[in-house]
Amino acid sequence: MVTLSRRAFATTIATALGGSAVQLPSAVRARPRPSPSQLAWQRDELALFLHFGVNTFTDREWGDGREDPTLFTPAALDAGQWARAARAAGARALILTAKHHDGFCLWPSGLTTHSVARSAWRGGAGDVVREFTDACRREGLRAGLYLSPWDRNAPVYGDSPRYNDFYCAQLTELLTRYGPIAEVWFDGANGEGPNGRRQAYDWPRIFGLVRRLQPRAVMFSDAGPDVRWCGNEAGAAGDPNWSTMDPTAVPYPGASGDGVIAALQSGDPHGSVWRPAETDTSIRPGWFHHPGEDQRVKSLDQLTDIWFTSVGRNSKLLLNVPPTRQGLLHATDVARLAELRTHLTALFAEDFAAGRPVDWRVTGAHSAAAELDLGRTVTVGVSRLEEDITRGQCVARYALQGAPAADGADWRELARGTTVGYRKLDRFESATVRRVRVEVQDAVATPRRLRIGLYRGA
Ligand code: FUL
Numbered sequence: 001m002v003t004l005s006r007r008a009f010a011t012t013i014a015t016a017l018g019g020s021a022v023q024l025p026s027a028v029r030a031r032p033r034p035s036p037s038q039l040a041w042q043r044d045e046l047a048l049f050l051h052f053g054v055n056t057f058t059d060r061e062w063g064d065g066r067e068d069p070t071l072f073t074p075a076a077l078d079a080g081q082w083a084r085a086a087r088a089a090g091a092r093a094l095i096l097t098a099k100h101h102d103g104f105c106l107w108p109s110g111l112t113t114h115s116v117a118r119s120a121w122r123g124g125a126g127d128v129v130r131e132f133t134d135a136c137r138r139e140g141l142r143a144g145l146y147l148s149p150w151d152r153n154a155p156v157y158g159d160s161p162r163y164n165d166f167y168c169a170q171l172t173e174l175l176t177r178y179g180p181i182a183e184v185w186f187d188g189a190n191g192e193g194p195n196g197r198r199q200a201y202d203w204p205r206i207f208g209l210v211r212r213l214q215p216r217a218v219m220f221s222d223a224g225p226d227v228r229w230c231g232n233e234a235g236a237a238g239d240p241n242w243s244t245m246d247p248t249a250v251p252y253p254g255a256s257g258d259g260v261i262a263a264l265q266s267g268d269p270h271g272s273v274w275r276p277a278e279t280d281t282s283i284r285p286g287w288f289h290h291p292g293e294d295q296r297v298k299s300l301d302q303l304t305d306i307w308f309t310s311v312g313r314n315s316k317l318l319l320n321v322p323p324t325r326q327g328l329l330h331a332t333d334v335a336r337l338a339e340l341r342t343h344l345t346a347l348f349a350e351d352f353a354a355g356r357p358v359d360w361r362v363t364g365a366h367s368a369a370a371e372l373d374l375g376r377t378v379t380v381g382v383s384r385l386e387e388d389i390t391r392g393q394c395v396a397r398y399a400l401q402g403a404p405a406a407d408g409a410d411w412r413e414l415a416r417g418t419t420v421g422y423r424k425l426d427r428f429e430s431a432t433v434r435r436v437r438v439e440v441q442d443a444v445a446t447p448r449r450l451r452i453g454l455y456r457g458a
Helices: 006-016 036-044 054-058 079-088 128-138 160-177 203-213 260-266 300-309 331-347
Strands: 046-050 093-099 142-147 183-185 218-221 227-229 277-282 316-320 358-364 367-386 395-403 412-417 424-443 451-455
Touching: 006 203, 036 218, 036 316, 046 079, 046 142, 079 093, 079 128, 079 331, 093 128, 093 183, 128 142, 128 160, 142 160, 160 203, 203 218, 277 300, 300 316, 300 331, 300 424, 367 395, 367 412, 412 424, 424 451
Parallel strands: 046 093, 046 316, 093 142, 142 183, 183 218, 218 227, 227 277, 277 316
Antiparallel strands: 358 367, 367 424, 367 451, 395 412, 395 424
């Protein structure tokens, strides 16, 4: 697959998914819009990521595939606790590592003996994926699964056609046994197999299979096709962050080369596909739980900053909170999640712009201005701008201004930025304002009305 040109590869994937392989010039094309599944994904705003497996018991981040399955002994495993903590945090979805790079399967896969079935947990009759998906449903959360393409245990890894069969068979188990799956997560790590053989994944086949078995699931990878990686694991989406993308810029998961990270971070205002960025980061230094990191759980301030640089930059936050060896989320992490939700609820509790009439004027082919009188003088320090993304993404540059008096004299700039999309949050030095103006100074099409929220801030 890697031998195809970037454009040929993107075309092959588009064809496998039933899309058009023909790239029209951007002036002719209708601007991309999200599918219902991509919209639902974005509206979740927050999902929790659960890295759990043999690494949890070996205190490692990457296993080598030679771990003894009997190491897996999560004595108090309670997926209900994971789901309740997620719900209390305001998350609407959860994603579990059904298989990480070590190849150990958290479900009793018929394709390998390297799984929970070889452990003593639940007498060898346990299925973490089942308990996880059941718990998600009980709490009204959407379930997602991570199935690492890189498998350091599978003997056929690196024998490309055979491993592609094996991988697709594992995917089929996961996507046919556990009810609706909202997101399938493909990470980009791709090491060598035994004997130094490198695996060439059949991505068109893999993506086509997921689409057929779970048509409503979104697929995440560097190369989408539905959701793209944001380009780093530090909790910061790009600025600008377009949800549109040129599919040839990152043609397959794990692609490297000039411009890949920049394309993942910022997208492309003229891109031909809707492929919004997901921001994955961990509440701790590592992805898996390590007792030695129990004192290094991110602070409320750090998590709040991450909220502003992810959800507040037109992205979705996938926050990793790893279960411990007991099979439970750690009390510190659970408490921090609850603190974050309490803080965000308080921060956005009173919207000074709610219900205030907005005077919206289109001022040019690619510009517009909104003005509103708040009806009283208030102190503001945070703004929220939103486009109606059901109709695509449009704004490329804006400025937010405020004036203290009803007659609108003494305008001063409060914030300025680039893209808006689903949501743009800005924090700025507190200002006393009665009137507020948002100038859309540049856009890729005629701007449509923005939703505007104004809050006091910290
Ligand atoms: C990466 C993996 O190598 C890490 O272990 C982790 O799972 C991260 C989310 O994706 O590709």
